[in-house]
Structure formats: C-alpha cells, structure tokens
Amino acid sequence: MNNTVLVVDDEKEIRDLIEIYLLNSGYNVIKAEDGKEALDILKKENIHLMVLDIMMPKMDGIEVCRKVRESLNIPILMLSAKSEDMDKIQGIMTGADDYLTKPFNPLELTVRVKSLIRRAYYFSGANNEDKDVIKVGVVIIDKEKHSVTV
Template sequence: MQNKILVVDDEKEIRDLLEIYLLNEGYKVIKASNGEEAIEVLEKESVQLIVLDIMMPKMDGIEVCKIVRRTMNTPILMLSAKCEDMDKIQGIMTGADDYITKPFNPLEFIVRVKALLRRAYYFNKTEEKRDNTITIDSLRIDKSKHLVTIEDKEVTLTSREFDILYLLASNRGKVFTSEDIFSKVWKEQYFQSNNTVMVHMSRIRDKIEKNMNGTKVIHTVWGVGYKIEK
C-alpha cells in the first residue's frame, strides 16, 4: 500500500518543497495550508503520517495536534522555525511523535518520516496480533468482534454501552469519574449536570447482572466514580 502523507504548512514554498521530497520517495501527498483545512482533510481522508507546522494562522499546529489525538494515533512530525527547548517540549507533550526545526536537511527530514512510518507499521502489526478479549468470570468481552457474551450467550449492548464496559474492563481496578468516561467514550466536553453516563451505567448493569445471577461486575466508588475490580 502506498503511504499517504498530509503536509500542513501556511507557507506554499514549504508545502511544495516537502511534496517534492516525499514524491521522490514514492509517497502520496495531500497538502493543507492551515489547521482548519487539515482537520477537514482528516475527516475525509485516511493518512499514515501528518507533517504539521506549529506556527499557522486560524488554528496552530499545537491545537491541530490536540484535536487529532482525541481520535487518532496517526504519527505526527512537527515543523517549526523556532528552536527553543520549550517549543519542542510543548509539541511532544501535545502528542507529536517527533520534531524537526526549520531550516532542515532534506535527508534528515526523509529519515525521520521513514522512521515514524516504520514505527507505526510495527505498532499496528503488534496491535493486530494482540488478544483483544477480556474475560471476567463468565463474562467475555471481545473487542475485535464488538461482542459481549455471558456463558456463551450474547448480551446485546449499544455501541456506547460496549465502549464504556470495555474501558472499565481493560483498566481493571482503576476508578473512572463520569467526566473521564464521557470524555473518552463520547469525546466531548462533560457538563456537571450531565447524567448520561449514569443512565448508560444503569443499563449496562441491568443487562450484565441479570445474566450473571446478580453478580456485581461494575462497582460504584461513592463520590468518585466507577470501576471493575481486578
């Protein structure tokens, strides 16, 4: 498969130059001139790497990186004309995988691109091989099939209910607040008066516990949140 790379920079000369470098290596290139345009592209296109300038009008690279990391693990190579350590640290902590300062050597740029793509390839292969099935007593949660069974009988959960259950089950012993669960499953800002998580949690418990003779799987930590025991 030909790797597709999104290049995001407000300077046309830089975009065109990076395109030449990448095309010469056999990559397919999509270009965006600002952060907002980049987000629009990512909503429509699947890319294997994002080359992202930090300083841009409308929406800077740091903000784009934060948005991307809410839903994607796509490798991000940050570009910047600045060389201060704090800028590098901010970019990496936001979720970037690597960082290169303008002006840069074309060879160094390509080496970093190939390293990120190679790392992502091996990571994805490892993820494919990993067993995504969790078993808790007679409860079995299969992420790859999006299937929940109790004693081999399927339990019908909505997509949100499944995601909540899998989140808790894959982090057994960890307490999640309603805000934690909402932000990770709905990927939206949580409001204090929002009882959506509580309603979903009640439905999950009803479906699970009635098929496990009343055995509690999800525990409430009063005043804190919810967890599944180790």
C-alpha cells in the same frame, strides 16, 4: 500500497518542497495550508502520517495536534521555526512524535517520516483493530486461523 502523508504548512514553498522529496521517496502527499483544512482532510482521507507546522493562521499546530489526538493515533512530525527547548517539549507533550526545526534538511525530514511510519505500522502491530491479526509490512499473520499471508 503507498503511505499517505499530510503536509500542513502555511508557506506554499515549504509544502511544495516537502511534497517533492516525499513523492520521490514513494509517498502519496496531500497538502493543507492551515489547521482547519488539515482537520477536514483527516476526516475524509486515510492519512498515515502528518507533517505539521506550529505557527499557522486560523489554528496553530499545537491546537491541531491536540484535536488530532482526540480521535487518531497517526504519527505527527512537528515542523517549526521555534527552536527553543521549551517549544520542542511543548510540541512533544502535546502529542507529536518528533520535532524538526526550520530551516531543515529535506532529506532528514524524509528519513524521519520513513522511521515514524516504520515504527507506527510495520513493527509494532499497532493500529491493528483485530488483536488476532498481526501486520508486519506486507506480511499478515492471523493467529486464530493459523495462517500467514504475503
């Protein structure tokens, strides 16, 4: 199963650049050009991580992040031209898991995505609705049934 990343940025060139690198790293990519479209996609698709620009029309990334955190606990990587410390702090305090400033190295973004997904899904056991079932990568441990499935 490939993880799906939602890339939200009002600049088409940036969405397309990120898509190329993430596709080459084995991720499925869905793109949105604004916050409202991103929220609609999150209702319909199984998204594992979101790359979210802060400065966008209709709804900025900070507001999108707040709305996402009301119901979802997916990793969020903020992406912004704002590089001041207070901007980074605001992004993280709003609920983002990481923050990368533009211009960025697409390889660094790809590594951060991989790291966030690894921590969120493969090692923590988080997001398992059933606490008696532990998922570590492709290994599933069922404590109640005393079984391990690969």
